[in-house]
Amino acid sequence: MNEKPLSESTEMYLKALAELSAREPVAVARLAERLGVTPVSANEMVHRLDEQGLVSHKPYKGVALTKKGREIASDVLRRQRLWECFLFDHLNIEWAQIYEFACSLEHATAPEVTEALAVFLNHPKTCPRGNPIPEQDGSFEPLNGAPLSEAEVGSVVTALAVNATATDVLKYLQERNILPGREIEIVEAAPMRGPLTLRVEGKEVVLGLSLAEFVIVK
Amino acid sequence: MNEKPLSESTEMYLKALAELSAREPVAVARLAERLGVTPVSANEMVHRLDEQGLVSHKPYKGVALTKKGREIASDVLRRQRLWECFLFDHLNIEWAQIYEFACSLEHATAPEVTEALAVFLNHPKTCPRGNPIPEQDGSFEPLNGAPLSEAEVGSVVTALAVNATATDVLKYLQERNILPGREIEIVEAAPMRGPLTLRVEGKEVVLGLSLAEFVIVK
DNA sequence: GTTGATAATAAGGTCAGCCATAATATTATT
DNA sequence: AATAATATTATGGCTGACCTTATTATCAAC
Structure with missing residues (x-):
């Protein structure tokens, strides 16, 4: 895998895309909304991500993750959701807060820590919010609902x-x-x-x- | 306490100061060295921290933490060292790596998470590197060595x-x-x-x- | 096909934290 | 007191990710 250091912002964009849609393109405006930035800013960032080959943006059609982008997003979601499990099951943090706290931790988590955490938690399949936790290889069964x-x-x-x-x-x-x-x-x-x-x-x-x-x- | 959001960089500078010296002023050059930045950059940053009242810089004499700065540094060290305990004792991360990994996590840790972690770990007194873990109020017994x-x-x-x-x-x-x-x-x-x-x-x-x-x- | 809403682009600005280079100030040593 | 080494300040630049305020494209609906 390519282990270039991705910015926190990049991770947030990829994660938001993965959360908003498994496959169909997402309108840039929707992305902007979820990330709390202006559509113009989101557009700029989407351009940068496109240049890096992480997303593919078809103007007026929406943005979608590329294969590479989806892999990274899976990894981010894995970290995010493993931390959610830890915060909820072991630290007894309030359910409504775990996403927020896990989100901060996620960006700061080295691969070694992620895997050690997965072992510690005994490889949970879903997070407390009910979402599946991707495996190390990025695979996971999408929700059937x-x-x-x-x-x-x-x-x-x-x-x-x-x-x-x-x-x-x-x-x-x-x-x-x-x-x-x-x-x-x-x-x-x-x-x-x-x-x-x-x-x-x-x-x-x-x-x-x-x-x-x-x-x-x- | 004042809960202004401090930048990661600010936290690193305060932590470095706390680690380099309990009380005596530290040369800006030494600080720069530990943080891996140029002396000029460190000087700039020290100015900013001085303006915020977190350190006191006497040109040609060195930098020292103010009361406020020391409080924040204690808090940062607390988070840092609690994570070190977790990574070492529960995730079995290699001893030499825990500082680095804990450092990233530290910046991303909300107060609620810090305290929940302290409870989870049963309020350890020292981290695996042997350093004392400050209490919530910032107090800790310095090493007698x-x-x-x-x-x-x-x-x-x-x-x-x-x-x-x-x-x-x-x-x-x-x-x-x-x-x-x-x-x-x-x-x-x-x-x-x-x-x-x-x-x-x-x-x-x-x-x-x-x-x-x-x-x-x- | 014209139009109104939405999307995209262009241009210019901010901010933190870094950088290099060069000019000064201070301290310490001889 | 002169000098070398070290600290500090001044200046100007860069980058990423955001912002606002136009302007221009495109789509979708009548």
């Missing part, structure tokens, strides 16, 4: 994963018991892409569609 | 700590069994500040004076 926002009204589904990254969003979902493993009944969907009414753990909660998109269910 | 380079010929001492930070230096010392807890006999000191001849674990080793300065013994 769909966003809660697309679930049928009246059905009862099981949350598989929560794909949000912002701590306040995670906190909001945690408070409403929308966590991996929980059963969720879709009681009602307001018209015109309005919020969903759900029943979770016996309680009714109302959830905006954009938040529901973060929740992967089956 | 002196550099090996100042030990008397013929005496037998015990290594308390190894203050080196560069991985290759640590590796060199590790290979010669110069590790915290080991007994060291000073067999001979070459004239004109030449190298020391030591007996460690039954074997004779020759050690340059500048390396011997890193080893704190009693």
